[in-house]
Amino acid sequence: MPILAVNATLEGALEGHEAVARALAHLPTTAPVVIMVHGFKYDPHSPLHSPHRHLFAAAPARSGGRVASWPAGLGVGEGGAEPLCIGFGWPGRGSAWRAWRQSAESARPLAGLISAIAAQGRRVHLLAHSMGARVCLQALAQAPAGSIDRVILMTGAAPRDEALTALASPAGQDAEIINVTSRENDLFDALVEALMGFRDVAIGSGLEVEDRRWLDLQIDAADTRRALGTLGYPIAKPETTVSHWSAYTRPGLLHLYRALLEDHRLAFGLLRAHLPTPEARWTRIGTAMVARLMPGRATGIVQ
Template sequence: MPILQVTASERAPVLRNQNDLPDHALDSLLAGTGPVIIMIHGYKYLPETTHCPFDTILSLAPRAGGRLSVSWPRHLGISEDAGCGIAFGWRARGSLKDAYGEAERAGAALARLIARISARAPEREIGVIAHSLGARVYLQALKSMPRIATRAVLMTAAEFQGEAQTALASPAGRLARVINITSRENDLFDWLFELCLPAPVGGPRALGQGLGAGAARWVDLQIDNSGVLQTLGALGYRVPAPTHRVCHWFPYMRTGLFDLYRDFFFGAPGRSFEYLASQLPAEPCRRWSRLLPRFQRQTPPPGPLASA
């Protein structure tokens, strides 16, 4: 059973179309080896509707018809022989404000799910890949989780920097390793996010602008930055330069990025989280630099790669 479909019901995880998540379902999923990768969709998806994520991005065989229906589990290499996945669905439709509040409740359900996985298989690595408001679900889960180590890829995260800092200060947050995928392609979405929601304590900036230096176990990976692309290329990840000025879905549409995510979750020699963090250029591209050329700032090329 490589994929388990779970939804957030109030603040508890349940099997798709059921009222609970029985232990035997988790035990069946955890019978194999490799990491457990939890996949969390973002805004506008809703299980058991025409917007169901279990039939599109969180499926091994997405239904035809939509350029955004890229199979996350298939590109991550989840199969009967490699790792196992949990497709995590939650109520992400309605107004942005409503979905933002629902993400907090879904985060409580995710925290319970991760705690149960850790209790039943403490030796298994737990990974999370989340897009947009799905990143808020994960960060909210960190706040209420026991002290459990996770590693996460957040793709164009729809959350505020202050909320992320609070999550990282929690017991589970101090053990988390996070790659935050950003690009100036997402600037318009970040701006609308900041405009539509009241800013929390800690500041009004969205995570798409990065968390900045000084956050332990956190890497902002700005993949429209030429220095970052050079570094990834030197590590063997052939990620092309962006072709759009505005895009919210590039982290799972751009060629080569799933190779990076897969190695992050499954492990690859010479490609540790710490090594990646040490090789990235420190200076990000400025906000709006893809839409307004006068905001562009030349990023110095990365230093020579040290041997892994």
């Protein structure tokens, strides 16, 4: 199954969406439809920074600690009922403030793409990183009822109030959101809150209220890794104290996301029964700083 590229322009128009209808016509009914949404610093109209050449490519044009092929991790190229992966590009370069504005403006064309897919009788999954999570949450708030299945937000740069608005929308009524968090991302969560003028808390701190459709998955916690390993989905331990990209570069995570997006998927009830309560923000960075400054004083650093 090919990897499709659909882009939002600065003017809010869609490019490349015509190929989606043709691909859906030949897609097995058991194959998931996954829309992938990048974050800050990518722009599909920039040859050097296009997500279609990096994150969304089966074989990324560059390698490094911040790049991994999302489609390959989701099973593209393996045959059978592999997913239809649609890379959704939006103008995410420039200053953080410019990208923040564009993340909101790009939600409408994404919602339009989701609506067109729903009109062909297919629900979609969403997989997003960083500010791409904000694009997805705002698109969820605008999409038609029943059009979105599962949403995986990887260290998302989005405010809590927009998550609550998305859950209250028609499409949010039967969607399920996996909020992948890590204390490696605490500094980036703080930067997002500063970008918002500290008017709200980033979703890295969770939803604060219990909701059956929302699941926080703190991937740097040792208890979380043990629980996932028990379920058959081992993930590697964090290698750094600070990282904004480990939610998709850490070995084992894309395999877990693939399982979450397949038809025979991990149920939220099963996950909740095994997963621990997330640890408070800053606890990992604080402990690591103490360990570095006073090696004999710190014990039990989160692995």
